[in-house]
Amino acid sequence: MSAIKISGLKIFFPVFLLLIFSCSKSTDSKKTSTGEETLEYVIFSKVGGDEGNYKTIKVTQDSILLDVGKTSRNIHRSWKMPLTENGKKQLFSSFKINQLPFIKSSESLQANDGVDETFQIKTSRTSYVFVNAYNDEYNYHQLKNFKTQLEKLIPKEFKPL
Incomplete structure (x- = not known):
């Protein structure tokens, strides 16, 4: 028992x-x-080409981290910058979170030695991934504005985006 x-x-x-x-x-x-949905981070990347070029920029609430390189030549460079409150407002103000689901992606160009432009956006509720969204002329403007604001903060040796 x-x-x-x-x-x-x-x-x-x-x-x-x-x-x-x-x-x-x-x-x-x-x-x-x-509560209100907020942006946690945005990752912008350009990957592809003949030599395996890549550029990845991760923007979080407190910093910007950039990685650039060529896989064919084993070249890799990194850059990091703390993000001020003004810089965060400048970058994240270009996004209208309620409009993100309407952005359309296009097909990948990497298979043809092309370069893919990818945005990964994480909010407090969901995640979005856009590949070559520049073909969506109507909804791409907020991603383009983000790139423009980001270009102002990145050092010259890492440009163009």
Whole structure:
């Protein structure tokens, strides 16, 4: 009989812990879904070409990180800059989060030795990935404005974007 009680406790205890943790996680998800949606980070990249060129710029709430290189020649350079409150406002103000779902991507050009321009945008609620969105003339303007503002902050040796 004592073996039945122990196995009963062995089953009850994990179920009890599972119940506690599942309830606490559901209240956390409700907290994040309320309130205004905000930008967490934006990654702009250009990848491709004959020599395997790449340029990746990650803009977070507090910094800009840029990586540039050519894989064929094993060249890699990095640059990092802290982002001021004014710089953050300047960069992120070009985005209208409610308009992001309407931006259309185009097909990749990398297969033909072309260069793909990619934007990865993470908000507090969802993520967006746009490949060669410059063909969407109507909705591309906010991505273009972001690139223009970013160009003002990047050193000359890493330009053009």
